[in-house]
Amino acid sequence: MRFTELVRALSDSVVDALAEFDRETALAAGIEPNRVRGWARVHDAFFGRTKWTKWQRRALDKARGSGLSIDQLAYIESRLSLIDDPSTRWKTRLTLLGTRGNFDAVKRRAKKLVPDPEPTPPADAVKFGRAASGKQTMTVTADQRLIADTEHFLRDGIDTSKPAMPQMSAKFEDLLRGNLGSGSGSGPAPTTSAVPHAQPRPMVLVGLPDYVSIVRGEGDEVILGLTDGTTMTGAEFLNRFVATAENELEAAVFHPEEGAVNLYRLSRFANQKQRDLARAAMPTCSQPFCRHGADACEIHHVTPWARGGETNLANLAPLCSYHNRVNDDDPRRARRGRIEMHRGTPVWVSPRGKLVPQMHHRYGAMSTLFGTDPPPG
Numbered sequence: 218m219r220f221t222e223l224v225r226a227l228s229d230s231v232v233d234a235l236a237e238f239d240r241e242t243a244l245a246a247g248i249e250p251n252r253v254r255g256w257a258r259v260h261d262a263f264f265g266r267t268k269w270t271k272w273q274r275r276a277l278d279k280a281r282g283s284g285l286s287i288d289q290l291a292y293i294e295s296r297l298s299l300i301d302d303p304s305t306r307w308k309t310r311l312t313l314l315g316t317r318g319n320f321d322a323v324k325r326r327a328k329k330l331v332p333d334p335e336p337t338p339p340a341d342a343v344k345f346g347r348a349a350s351g352k353q354t355m356t357v358t359a360d361q362r363l364i365a366d367t368e369h370f371l372r373d374g375i376d377t378s379k380p381a382m383p384q385m386s387a388k389f390e391d392l393l394r395g396n397l398g399s400g401s402g403s404g405p406a407p408t409t410s411a412v413p414h415a416q417p418r419p420m421v422l423v424g425l426p427d428y429v430s431i432v433r434g435e436g437d438e439v440i441l442g443l444t445d446g447t448t449m450t451g452a453e454f455l456n457r458f459v460a461t462a463e464n465e466l467e468a469a470v471f472h473p474e475e476g477a478v479n480l481y482r483l484s485r486f487a488n489q490k491q492r493d494l495a496r497a498a499m500p501t502c503s504q505p506f507c508r509h510g511a512d513a514c515e516i517h518h519v520t521p522w523a524r525g526g527e528t529n530l531a532n533l534a535p536l537c538s539y540h541n542r543v544n545d546d547d548p549r550r551a552r553r554g555r556i557e558m559h560r561g562t563p564v565w566v567s568p569r570g571k572l573v574p575q576m577h578h579r580y581g582a583m584s585t586l587f588g589t590d591p592p593p594g
């Protein structure tokens with residue numbers, strides 16, 4: 218076939234060639250699937266079953282005499298598919314079939330007669346991405362006037378000889394933290410509500426040496442056995458080997474095999490203590506790919522309380538409310554996976570039994586103190 222013949226085949230009265238259009242034949246010949254879809258649209262319009270037979274005949278006559286190429290016809294049909302009303306669609310089709318010129322000319326006219334539909338506005342939202350390298354991204358979708366006002370406010374008064382973004386970000390931070398004050402005194406009074414700082418609560422993680430074994434728990438205290446045959450309480454151990462003064466730090470003691478042992482602080486809340494230790498053992502949601510911090514998590518009973526699971530450390534794991542809800546509390550369910558304890562650390566076990574450690578944070582207490590990661594699946 219000569220090139221001029223190829224071009225003619227794709228343009229000269231090409232519409233009739235589509236009367237016997239067959240999708241499988243076209244795909245089997247290696248024609249690009251999008252193009253095949255376009256041909257199918259042209260075939261359906263000019264040869265498909267319709268109640269509008271008179272309009273279809275007029276359109277076919279017009280297409281035959283138009284000299285429009287197969288690509289132009291397909292583009293027209295893709296545009297017409299945006300029109301719901303069949304009567305309007307047939308009228309617009311006849312108008313467009315009267316267009317002459319190259320592909321772009323047809324495209325321009327079709328876009329003018331059949332404009333893009335109004336996009337549906339996105340819902341108002343505030344979204345938070347993952348933290349990385351100490352930074353995190355927040356995206357706000359809200360009324361355009363609020364966003365425009367915010368941009369204007371943040372840009373106002375910046376030093377144009379320096380990059381704008383860091384200055385705007387700093388002003389935004391001051392705004393959120395309530396640090397902007399009333400300035401010159403004009404305008405509304407400063408608001409007292411602002412984004413509060415999280416109260417950092419340092420906790421010292423203490424790893425017990427191998428020679429210490431846990432003899433028993435006694436009330437709120439644990440008794441440790443040393444290999445020289447003596448025993449001491451956890452508090453005595455801390456005072457002797459760790460604590461240097463009456464500091465106000467909290468100390469959490471971990472055993473290399475048993476996991477969390479005890480937490481020492483001035484005031485004691487038994488329930489809160491266990492929760493805090495569970496969070497020290499796993500500082501995030503225990504589900505491997507979840508980014509929620511343990512502070513925002515619920516404390517999950519690995520063996521449900523209703524099935525005899527106790528509220529003690531070997532049975533507690535932080536889970537965000539979503540992952541707590543979908544956890545397979547009953548191991549026989551095996552649908553969404555479940556949390557189990559392995560060497561003092563909660564680990565997610567997939568429905569097929571594969572152990573998957575938390576991927577987002579790798580500095581739970583056991584990993585920090587003893588370098589023990591849960592066994593790989």
Ligand SMILES: [Zn+2]
Pocket residue numbers: 502503504507508509536537538539540
């Ligand atoms: Zn989660």
